[in-house]
Amino acid sequence: MARSKKRLSFNINDSLTDRGYLPTEQTNILSSGIDQLSTNQLVNLFSEEDKKPQIAVKGASFEISEAIDKIIPRISKGGKIFYIGAGTSGRLGVLDAAECPPTFCTPPELVQGVIAGGYDALFSSAERIEDDLNAGQIDLQTRGFSKKDSLIGIMAGGTTPYVHGALSFGKEISALTIAISCVPKDVVFIPCDVDIRLVTGPELLAGSTRLKAATATKMALNIISTSVMIRLGKVYGNRMIDLSISNTKLLDRSLRILKELVQLERADAFQLLERCDGSVKLSLLVHTSKLSVEECRNLLKLNANNLRQTLAALGLPQLN
Template sequence: MTNLHERGHLLTEQINPDSLNLDLLSSEELVELFNREDEKAVAAVASAKKQLSEAIEQTAKSLSQGGRLFYIGAGTSGRLGVLDASECPPTFCTPPELVQGIIAGGDKSLRRSSEQLEDNVTDGEAIIREYQISKLDVVVGITAGGTTPYVLGALDAACALGATTIFMTCVPQDQVSSPADIDIRLLTGPEILAGSTRLKAGTATKLALNILSTGVMVRLGKVYGNRMVDVAVTNQKLHDRALRILQDLTGLTRDTANVLLGRSGKRVKLALLMHWTGLGKEASEQLLSAHDNNLRAAVNSHKQHSKSKSKT
């Protein structure tokens, strides 16, 4: 492990030769420079596709067995983890405890910088115990520079408890090693503003977290085609989205789709199954439950059962 107090050699702390005259650029030139540099964030995520794929598979497996997914970070990295976790309930109708974001300093650090709190290893270890993390859970330690003591302490504690651990950083392995099961390196290079990892490093991290959480939810059957059929219908926008999903996939009128949505208890997945099978709400719920709430599997099972009955 690198000396945590000497970080100048880290890739994320180095000087970007393409932005040495940053303060002399016009606004248009500055935007063009950012555009060129941000392309490196996309390329960095693409280079980590094998590790991201493995993370999706392992996390989906753990969650299907009753585990939880935790993002742990400090500063920008912590905020990105909390953001991704907070989007899962409305998008995939997951319980809040299934995917959780933990930031050094707690929720107050989301609005007010408290970067000094990232330097405490024991706080990271303690948070793992506080959340009663076990071998069923997945812990993603997010640290752009790879040396955040709070995150490393949390990962070490999670490893000791047998949890699946994932390390997400923007520095190469020869600069910072990791004890994690899965090692995701998003090598975006030096920032336009030296050391400001809320820029390319933050962008790449956000992209990677998008892929991880969405990929896991796809594996868990939260998606049908490319539709969020487990969307939580909690406001007018999401109610409209639910109706459009029903209309698009069934050909029903908006009024009829609204009646169906109401009969299903505002559960789009259940409404689709009721429509496609002709089953009532209770029978559809039982069919979904028998197939781990996977809509496609439930529909296919009903079709096969109907065919076998017709042959007899």
């Protein structure tokens, strides 16, 4: 029986786009013989190359800071954060968004990750959808994206139509638009308000942006989301006082925070947490102020849910 030929799901016009000019697609001279290296040589080469994402993030510190400072007032007025991307970039956004509720007790809709191809694309390839210029806008509209919100478009090479379309839509409706890519500004133009470029150079495996580019992007997303939450009062000192107690590890962390900051023993701390519906922040204020749970809850609301600000308003000393 004759074997049927596998046909490409593209046409001849699709072959006219040459992305070889993108640094993320070029070959890295350091890895030209990577398939001939010993295992130890491979590990050492990757370890050296993985120092570059940190340098790239540091080089974009001004733009990252600008993004954070522009996101905060929008959230304070009821806006949300949307990450959008395709493939690895989309998965990184979904991952960062998924970490916010347990870490900072945020509602799941506050920080959302949108990936080309939807839920199934988290586990299997759906990269063909990234070529659809209109799909990103449609996905955002389906989620109720509005001018109050902040959009972070993620694309290593800076050319993904799915993300470009989403960013253009965001600008049209006056939402805050932020782009994160790993190519210089003079190589690719991206329509956005804040343009974060994490220039990591060619990958050791040519074109595999799940390596350095993804590492730099993950670092930038960590900084952005964590810094926004710190500015929103979800952190006191370096403790996550708005964490969601969803397992025994987080219960233990909550109890230790209460012991470290207000010297409560674990049994007493547990009882206080129960009275305060599992809120570490509320527990800290109740114990320190000696006021009722309801009074403390109202005081926090009056002070933007910021514990430091609430303690100052009450004339109480800050916690150690």
